[in-house]
Amino acid sequence: MFDTLQRGWDAFVSTPHLLTFLAVGWALYLALLGGWIVLQKREPVATLSWLLGLALLPYLGFLVYQVFGPQKIRRNRLRRARSRATMSAAQLDAEDSEAAELIRLSQAATALPVSSSREVRLLVDGAAKYRALIDDIAQARHHVHLEYYIYQPDAAGTAVRDALIARARDGVRVRLLLDAVGSPAARRFFAPLLEAGGELAWFHPTRFGRFWKRPWANLRTHRKIVVIDGRIAYTGGMNICDDQDESRRADAYRDLHLRLTGKAVRVLQLVFAEDWAYATGRRDFLAEVERQTPQADPGPIRTQVLSSGPDSSWEAIHRAHVGAIHAARRRVWMTTPYFVPGEAAMMALTSAALAGLDVRLIVPRNSDSRLVTLAARSYFGPLLVAGVKVYEYGPRMLHSKTLLIDDGIAIIGSANFDHRSFRLNFEVSMLFDDAGIAAELERFINGEFAHAPRVQRGRKRxxxxxxxxxxxxxxCSPLL
Incomplete structure (x- = not known):
């Protein structure tokens, strides 16, 4: 057998000019694809990593790049700008606030207006969220819009689905937008909802077609949005699954969600409407939702909706986090399940600690990804040296994504403190400029310290x- 293989190899390499052709083909492949990557003008480290990978994996590297490489999304900007002009909430005067600069930054980066909320409820853990959500769905009279990354066909998913089916049978318009990668097991599960008149759409289905149409392996919608009759909205860190319901699983994720009323609901409706129109190709949907969404009176809680995704180069949520940390004068408290910061975020955290601020970071002791847990711990050294207090939460998996600045600014949402949330995923978070919400978030985070031992500098490693x-x-940080 060895002799046969040897003769085959000798015949292969003896083909006239074969090696020359392969070398020239490899050089052209590297030059053309490498030039395309360079023209993307991304971070030098990420660009060099892709170039090195393509050079070391001739031809196979092209397939890897096709599936996992950086991609840009071009939506209909004119339609988006026009819809935001018509559906925007009334501008509020934020100049009297200490967060005025941060709010102006967020407005410019998102093209969404500063708004307000009449009521904001912090829902801790899944049982409270699902109970409130199902009750509100049962009261829906016109429409229920939902957008989720993960929706599992388990007990929690069945309870929400059945509530939606009941409203759809009574003529309520139910529209459900799910990420095609995050919720692959739920496809057949929704047949009864469709039979009842509900609508279901999939965000970025991953299909292999013509070679110039790249599959959406990355660029997922990680948003969690529910809008009911344009009056009530839910958003935050929780998906719909038993993994986030402590009444069903003792090891369920520890998480935080929001229930809102007021003008901010109208802005979250716009975020959902744009995603639905993009996923379905329904160009008339934005105007339809505009007619269906009632106006609301201004509320006392100044609110800024932060939306970001790979269709914008501004990285709005990333900028809002870094800007908020730089604006801090007394403290920076953060909880995040995935901590893989870039240079700007690390600089902001360490600078705040070096300036004497109370900087605290809570991460899971063990996340659902061993690789992410190890990557996060690789950043602890510089943080601890700078004076950041780092805590590891356990035994449950910490999944809340929060940032508390001083006594007045709180950010709560779907975005993790990592490259994927800041640059690859579609995310939504809420920025509150309100002492009452900040105080509630402070109480929540304070309660987490009892289950989160502090990481010591002198620990054995x-x-x-x-x-x-x-x-x-x-x-692997750029890929996490």
Whole structure:
């Protein structure tokens, strides 16, 4: 057998000019695809990583790039701008607020107006969220709009689905937008909802077609939005699954969600409407939703909706987090399940700590990704040296995504503190300039410290068991 393989190899390499053709083809492939990557004008480290990978994986690298490489999304900007002009909430005067600069930054980066909320309820853990959500769905009279990354066909998912079916049978318009990667197991599960008159759409289905149409392996909608009759909205960190319902699982994720009323609901409706129109191709949907969404009186809670995604180069949620940290004067408290910061975010956190602010970070002791846990710990050293207090929450998986600045600014939403949320996913978070919401968030985070031992600088960290795995995991940071 070895002789046969040897003869085959000899015949292969003896083909006239074959190696020359392969070398020239490899050089052209690297030059053309490499030039395209360079013209993307992304971070030098990420660009060099892709170029090196393409050089070391001739031809196969092209397939990897096709599936996982950086992509840009071009939506109909004119339609988006026009819809935001018609559906925008009334501008509020934010100049009297200490957060005025941060709000102006957020407005410019998102093209969404500063708004207000009449009532904001912080819902801790899934049982409280699902109970309130199902009750509100039961009261719907016109429409229920939902957008989720993960929707599982389990007990929690069945309870919400059945509530939607009941309203759809009574003529309520139910529209459900799910991420095609995050919710793949739920496709057949929604047949009864469709039979009842509900609508279902999938965000970025991953299909392999013609080679110039790249599949959407990345660029997911990680948003969690529910809008009921244009009057009530839900958003935050929770998906719909038993993994986030502590009444069904003792090891359910620890998380935080929001129930809102007021003008901010209208802005969240716009975010959903744009995503629905994009996913379905319904160009008339924005105007239809404009007619269906009632105006609301201004509320006392100044609110800024933060939406971001790969269809914009401004990284609005990333900028809002970094800007808020730089604006802090007394404290910066953060909880996040995935902590993989870039240079700007690390600089902001360490600068705040070096300036003497009370900077605290709570992350899971063990997240649902071992690689992410190791990568996050690789950043602890510089944080601890700068004076950041780092805590690891357990035994449950911490899944809340919050940022508390001083006594008046709170950010709560779907975005993790990592590259994927800041640059690849479609995310939505809420920025509140309100002492009452900040006080509620402070109480929530204060309660987490009892279950989150502080990470000590002098802890033992073996070369093979900690330092080397963490360093290797950190190399994957741009992909996490």
């Amino acid at each position: 073996g070369l093979l068991t900690a330092r080397l795995p963490e360093a290797l995991a950190r190399l």
